[in-house]
Amino acid sequence: MLQEAQRIREMIVRLSRKSRGDLKKRLTRSGTGIAPLSYNLLSFLADRKRTLQEIALEMEINPPSLVAAADILEQKGLLQRTADARDRRQRPLRITAAGRAFLSRIPKVAKDDSFAASLSRLDPAARRKLGAFAGGRGVSRRPRSAPCAGTA
Numbered sequence: 001m002l003q004e005a006q007r008i009r010e011m012i013v014r015l016s017r018k019s020r021g022d023l024k025k026r027l028t029r030s031g032t033g034i035a036p037l038s039y040n041l042l043s044f045l046a047d048r049k050r051t052l053q054e055i056a057l058e059m060e061i062n063p064p065s066l067v068a069a070a071d072i073l074e075q076k077g078l079l080q081r082t083a084d085a086r087d088r089r090q091r092p093l094r095i096t097a098a099g100r101a102f103l104s105r106i107p108k109v110a111k112d113d114s115f116a117a118s119l120s121r122l123d124p125a126a127r128r129k130l131g132a133f134a135g136g137r138g139v140s141r142r143p144r145s146a147p148c149a150g151t152a
Contacts, residue, residue: 015115015118018113018114018115018118019113019115020036021114022109022110022113022114022115022116023036023039024036025110025112025113026106026107026110026113027039027106030105030106032076032102034072034073034076034102035069037065037066037069038069038072038073039103039106040059041055041059041066041069041070041073041079041093042073042078042079042095042099042102042103043103044058044059045079045093045094045095045099046095046100046103049082049092049093049094050092050093051090051091051092051093052066052067052070052093055093070093073099076098077096077098077099078095078096078098078099078102079093079094079095079096079099080093080094080096081093082094
């Protein structure tokens with residue numbers, strides 16, 4: 001079991017690297033100069049306002065790692081820092097109309113993505129199982145509302 005778990009983990013790491021490389025290619029083609037971290041930050045804001053701490057928790061990185069990316073996106077007019085009526089110390093981020101337009105121009109998957117090519121080699125049943133696993137039925141996730149360590 002442990003050997004199989006290690007082999008699967010290594011495959012997931014390789015697929016993750018391919019996926020990151022694919023995103024980097026799509027962003028480079030867009031000519032916007034946006035890095036994958038900035039793109040991911042903006043993507044997390046597509047459905048609602050969030051604080052850097054909330055996004056960092058979801059991305060499993062340290063909140064200070066996102067500050068420079070947020071600054072760049074704000075300078076480009078793709079996100080805004082807003083005020084929180086309940087807590088003046090908080091500055092939730094919100095995507096702008098320009099940010100939404102930017103996200104709509106970057107395809108989530110491209111025909112030449114190596115990740116998509118890897119998935120196409122799986123039979124439909126294996127893709128469904130992988131999708132179910134990655135979709136949360138086989139992966140434990142931290143609750144979205146859980147605070148970052150040291151911020152509670």
